[in-house]
Amino acid sequence: MGSAISIGQTGLAASSKQMEVIGNNLANSNTVGFKASSTLFANMMNQGLSSAGYLAAGQGVEVAGMPTQFVQGSFENTGSVTDMAIDGEGFFIVKDTTGIPLYTRAGSFHIDNQGNLVDGKGYKVQGYSLEDGILSTVPGDISLMKAKDATATTEVSFAANLNENTAENGEFNVSQSVYDSKGGVHTLTLIFTKTDTAGEWDYAATFDGIDTGLAETLQFEANGSLIPTEDIAIAIDDSDSEIAATLKGATIGNDDGEITWTVFSDTSEELTGYASTSVIRSINSDGYTSGDLRSLDIDSNGVIYGVYTNGEVVEMARVSLAYFQDQSALKKNGNYFGETTGSGKATMNPAGTGGLGEIQSNSLEVSNTDVAKEFISMITAQRAYQASAKIITIADEMLTELMNIKR
Secondary structure: OHHHHHHHHHHHHHHHHHHHHHHHHHHOOOOOOOOOEOOEEEEOOOOOHHHHHHHOOOOOEEEEEOOEOOOOOOEEEOOOOOEEEEEOOOEEEEEOOOOOEEEEOOOEOEEOOOOEEEOOOOOEEEEEEEEOOEEOOOOEEOEOOOEEOOEOOOEEEEEEEOOOOOOOOOEEEEEEEEEOOOOOEEEEEEEEEEOOOOOEEEEEEEEOOEEOOOOEEEEEOOOOEEOOOOOEEEEOOOOOHHHHHHHOOOOOOOOOOEEEEOOOOOOOOOEEOOOOOOEEEEEEEOOEOOEEEEEEEEOOOOEEEEEEOOOOEEEEEEEEEEEOOOHHHOEEEOOEEEOOOOOOOOEEEEOOOOOOOEEEEOEEEOOOOOHHHHHHHHHHHHHHHHHHHHHHHHHHHHHHHHHHHHO
């Protein structure tokens, strides 16, 4: 009889634990990135099994484990570009205030006052920095520049047609804005003058209306295409008092103070000499004035682009994701997971590579708790609890009856 009461007690304890798991799942049914747990039960082996043979009974039930269910939850659209969801395998990597890496599916992120991408607890999101299109090899804190420094112009190019029917000494000007190292805006003008030779134009350059001393000639083929020529260096001589006055201590161009005009290359704009109206088709130059971060854009590979008020679009970083050989062995701590000996070390790669999922921006992965299923499990747990309580009650009545027989 005593064993029956003990067995019933194990059933009460196991059912209580199952109710705790169900309650936690239901309480977090609206928690972003939450992964529900289930309850596994196991029969407690009779310690005297070897001698009792087929008459041996078990010693009740115990909770063998509470595994996390890593089934992907549905996505919910939000209005924040820094909200991210993983479509596929992997975990976001964040570092807590002590620098310990944690792993989560909750992608509710924002930019803190220091420009770091962080989650709701201020833990820093990890990723790869991008500079000039080159991805760093080691993940680190994702820091997003809220201000972009001015960049001096070093190269210009443009597409235009110079009318072959222009009268001798007729001019056509191409002007474009260029920037000095302080973000100051200047006007670079190329002045084309038709010569008396077919398919030939002289050209000069001015900087804010100041003659740069450039004096060269362009020639076109009979079909109007430009005869190949090397890139042209336009010297902005800051020793000239007028140029120095307009630059106000700033610099422009390369280290030699020259702006390169890419006249002819596979990637340059096209310059032609057709017998049609002189016209500018397009103008391009590098260099920008200073600007503030206006907005962000995140693509499916986790690349974060910054759009600045100066019109510059910069690749800033790429989100890193982690993968584990045995994610079921991860240690669960709220909405975070920590690696264990069983899970193995995290394998880190950029999002969208190495079998890892892609990033859905403006979205969050909601809890994968199946409310209907949890209520069914709740009823089952309640019935098991009642049955275990009934075992204890009946066993107690039987013991009472036995004691009455003795009396």
